[in-house]
Amino acid sequence: MIYLDNSATTRPFPGILDTFRQTADRYFANPSSIHPLGGEAERLLGASRERVLTALGVREGSIIFTSGGTESNNLAIKGAAFMHQSRGNHLITTKIEHPSVIEAFESLESFGFDVTYVDVDARGHVNPEAIREAIREDTILVSVMSVNNEIGSIQPLKEIGDVLRFYPKIYFHVDHVQGQGKIDLSLEKTGVDLCSISGHKIHGLKGTGMLYKKKHVRLFPLNHGGGQEQGNRAGTENLPGIVSFTKALRMIEEEKMEKKTELRGLRDYLYESLEGIDGIIVNSPIHAAPHIINFSMPGYKPEVVIHALAKRDIYISTKSACASKEPDKSAVLEACGAKDEVSTSALRVSLSYQSTKEELDIFLSSLIEVKNSLVQTSEV
Amino acid sequence: MQFSHILIRFGEMALKGKNRKHFERQLLENVQYRLHGFKKAVVKKTRGRMYVLLNGEDPHQVMEACQQVFGIYSLSFAIHIENDVEQLKEAVLHAISEDTEAKTFKISAKRADKSFPVPSDELNPILGGHILRHLDGVRVDVHDPDVELKVEIRHEGSYVTSKDYRGAGGLPIGSTGKSMIMLSGGIDSPVAGYLTMKRGVEIEAVHFHSPPYTSERAKQKVLDLAEKLSVYGKRVKIHIVPFTEIQQKIYKELPDSYGMTIMRRMMMRITERIAKEEGALAITTGESLGQVASQTMESMNAINEVTNYPVIRPLVTMDKLEIIDIAKKINTYDISIRPYEDCCTIFVPKEPKTKPDRNKTISIEQTADFSEDITKALHSREVVHIDSKKSAKQKEDFSDLF
Numbered sequence: 001m002i003y004l005d006n007s008a009t010t011r012p013f014p015g016i017l018d019t020f021r022q023t024a025d026r027y028f029a030n031p032s033s034i035h036p037l038g039g040e041a042e043r044l045l046g047a048s049r050e051r052v053l054t055a056l057g058v059r060e061g062s063i064i065f066t067s068g069g070t071e072s073n074n075l076a077i078k079g080a081a082f083m084h085q086s087r088g089n090h091l092i093t094t095k096i097e098h099p100s101v102i103e104a105f106e107s108l109e110s111f112g113f114d115v116t117y118v119d120v121d122a123r124g125h126v127n128p129e130a131i132r133e134a135i136r137e138d139t140i141l142v143s144v145m146s147v148n149n150e151i152g153s154i155q156p157l158k159e160i161g162d163v164l165r166f167y168p169k170i171y172f173h174v175d176h177v178q179g180q181g182k183i184d185l186s187l188e189k190t191g192v193d194l195c196s197i198s199g200h201k202i203h204g205l206k207g208t209g210m211l212y213k214k215k216h217v218r219l220f221p222l223n224h225g226g227g228q229e230q231g232n233r234a235g236t237e238n239l240p241g242i243v244s245f246t247k248a249l250r251m252i253e254e255e256k257m258e259k260k261t262e263l264r265g266l267r268d269y270l271y272e273s274l275e276g277i278d279g280i281i282v283n284s285p286i287h288a289a290p291h292i293i294n295f296s297m298p299g300y301k302p303e304v305v306i307h308a309l310a311k312r313d314i315y316i317s318t319k320s321a322c323a324s325k326e327p328d329k330s331a332v333l334e335a336c337g338a339k340d341e342v343s344t345s346a347l348r349v350s351l352s353y354q355s356t357k358e359e360l361d362i363f364l365s366s367l368i369e370v371k372n373s374l375v376q377t378s379e380v
Numbered sequence: 381m382q383f384s385h386i387l388i389r390f391g392e393m394a395l396k397g398k399n400r401k402h403f404e405r406q407l408l409e410n411v412q413y414r415l416h417g418f419k420k421a422v423v424k425k426t427r428g429r430m431y432v433l434l435n436g437e438d439p440h441q442v443m444e445a446c447q448q449v450f451g452i453y454s455l456s457f458a459i460h461i462e463n464d465v466e467q468l469k470e471a472v473l474h475a476i477s478e479d480t481e482a483k484t485f486k487i488s489a490k491r492a493d494k495s496f497p498v499p500s501d502e503l504n505p506i507l508g509g510h511i512l513r514h515l516d517g518v519r520v521d522v523h524d525p526d527v528e529l530k531v532e533i534r535h536e537g538s539y540v541t542s543k544d545y546r547g548a549g550g551l552p553i554g555s556t557g558k559s560m561i562m563l564s565g566g567i568d569s570p571v572a573g574y575l576t577m578k579r580g581v582e583i584e585a586v587h588f589h590s591p592p593y594t595s596e597r598a599k600q601k602v603l604d605l606a607e608k609l610s611v612y613g614k615r616v617k618i619h620i621v622p623f624t625e626i627q628q629k630i631y632k633e634l635p636d637s638y639g640m641t642i643m644r645r646m647m648m649r650i651t652e653r654i655a656k657e658e659g660a661l662a663i664t665t666g667e668s669l670g671q672v673a674s675q676t677m678e679s680m681n682a683i684n685e686v687t688n689y690p691v692i693r694p695l696v697t698m699d700k701l702e703i704i705d706i707a708k709k710i711n712t713y714d715i716s717i718r719p720y721e722d723c724c725t726i727f728v729p730k731e732p733k734t735k736p737d738r739n740k741t742i743s744i745e746q747t748a749d750f751s752e753d754i755t756k757a758l759h760s761r762e763v764v765h766i767d768s769k770k771s772a773k774q775k776e777d778f779s780d781l782f
Contacts (some may be wrong), residue, residue: 019782020780022780023781034595034597034720035595036595036596036597039595039596039597041599042779043600043778044778047778047782048782051782059440059441059444161480162516162517165480165517166480166483166517188480189480191480218462243778243781243782245780247781247782250782
């Protein structure tokens with residue numbers, strides 16, 4: 001099996017399931033219970049929180065454990081908007097965000113919020129100046145992703161943070177789901193107030209994730225109840241999930257330290273090889289995240305290519321598994337100004353630190369085989 | 381480019397005449413102790429100044445650690461470079477871009493090495509201009525800058541120092557003796573401990589534990605608080621005194637309304653006995669005048685009667701909100717508000733005397749004999765050592781999971 005769909009989800013690291021099972025078995029008590037079993041569970045929860053802070057390299061601030069990237073994004077965006085609507089109702093994001101961000105913003109429009117969706121350039125980059133120009137008196141939130149999930153472009157968060165430094169009342173949310181463990185992001189130096197991370201994208205388990213919240217940032221909770229997660233997310237904590245997430249976060253950071261250059265080299269190799277194939281257009285920018293490459297085969301239906309590759313036990317994907325307003329058409333590529341023939345025939349390869357050059361060679365030769373054997377389904 | 385040093389300046393200490401050497405040595409030791417986790421960092425002392433050679437350790441983490449050491453007045457990052465304009469340009473740019481809050485700045489260059497070709501008044505605009513060209517959103521303000529970047533050109537090389545960071549102030553812990561603090565687990569007592577430590581006092585703690593009326597988590601809470609305090613000192617020794625029997629006896633044998641006052645007197649007696657054994661010359665409490673029934677002027681008078689040890693009450697004139705502010709700053713607040721019963725919240729009389737009469741208290745107390753109970757409690761106390769060096773390791777008990 002050659003699995004090249006790591007931006008959709010990843011295979012859990014070895015030991016992650018053991019941690020989950022052991023925690024579920026040994027520390028099953030409710031951390032809110034006052035008996036010693038509860039106390040032990042509470043201490044484990046606290047230890048997880050501290051380790052996450054350390055892994056993220058932040059000195060203070062809180063970690064809200066959630067069910068994953070989508071929940072973290074929703075909590076950050078809706079939570080910030082509802083908490084501070086008395087101060088303003090203008091929100092800023094970009095046109096190439098993940099659906100869990102875009103749709104959250106769209107839902108807020110129906111509550112009377114005014115949202116500016118900032119354009120990106122042909123390589124999928126937001127101009128920090130465009131953010132500055134979009135800012136108004138009543139702006140309360142700016143949300144920009146770190147790494148685009150479809151094409152891997154890295155947003156200039158440091159520069160956007162520098163712009164926002166002069167507007168201390170505007171919250172800065174970063175959807176870091178695709179970036180965690182792949183690119184460096186210093187939350188404090190960048191001036192990030194809220195940051196979403198998902199567990200299953202970093203070889204943890206589905207249903208785990210977190211939202212980093214800078215000290216003094218206040219959110220309106222989406223879940224009310226028993227006051228867990230400092231009142232930001234009620235509901236009995238998923239302790240086995242949380243502990244396994246914490247472990248995955250440590251492991252991905254270690255992998256990054258060790259294999260960053262190697263992964264970058266693999267991506268460069270794949271990038272050059274794809275560019276060398278006739279009839280293939282690489283959509284990802286050269287300087288981008290080290291694990292995502294998006295390319296188009298105009299004239300070929302992406303779904304057909306995926307099935308043909310799957311028959312050879314190779315797994316890649318079309319655009320984001322979550323976005324499907326118009327079948328096969330990528331909103332991200334459209335926002336980058338790509339022609340229809342490109343935006344409707346996009347494929348995505350996403351690597352992990354476990355990927356090898358041998359796998360990529362097999363993928364490349366299989367892709368050429370598939371391309372030659374398939375009949376073009378539309379004119380180019 | 382990276383910061384290579386942290387400069388440490390001490391304020392009040394410098395005034396202390398003959399004691400100065402002793403204070404400096406204590407401070408050096410304390411800084412070294414606090415930086416034990418930063419294996420590569422080296423602490424050095426010169427005349428009137430101290431500095432940390434970072435040797436590649438994270439400057440901000442080391443800065444944060446140093447800011448918790450009492451006896452330090454202010455600190456700055458410093459970059460050591462060669463006497464070269466290009467390197468100086470890079471250094472000032474680095475120094476200012478590390479400070480994300482800075483909107484205005486000023487450069488103050490001093491040329492001790494006159495062989496350096498550029499005079500200081502020419503150097504200022506060269507370096508300032510470099511920053512303006514490379515950094516958006518900052519401007520020069522020579523009168524009231526957010527950051528003053530000091531540049532010193534010396535024979536052995538140039539130093540660029542960043543803005544001043546505030547130190548914790550006070551005196552180095554261990555330089556003014558030891559006090560026994562009564563640590564309940566509430567918001568006030570850890571703050572009282574912190575403020576006592578600020579004046580250079582080493583602390584030991586006494587906690588009264590009343591199982592099953594108070595739980596293991598209430599005890600854990602106190603240990604967690606002591607750990608937070610140990611960050612500022614080195615070690616904190618905690619005496620956990622079993623108090624159930626004494627409390628029950630007071631409740632059963634003495635009139636309800638004087639129960640609270642007498643309980644406090646027992647605590648004070650036990651604390652004094654432990655202080656004597658441990659060589660502490662004072663007792664610290666978190667009492668704040670008028671805050672609760674046991675902290676009225678009359679109560680304090682009646683309770684204080686049992687000891688002639690000095691009782692340090694750093695919070696005595698503070699408002700609750702002022703206390704909470706400090707508790708939040710020293711990260712004890714979130715621990716203190718954990719909702720577990722402590723020994724002061726159980727057996728609360730329905731109508732405690734807010735103005736107990738001193739003589740009446742004494743005569744009521746004499747109707748029962750507590751001397752054996754006190755000796756027994758003292759003997760069966762549990763002693764826990766919390767060491768800021770080791771507490772990081774104690775947390776590792778879940779490490780097989782992570």
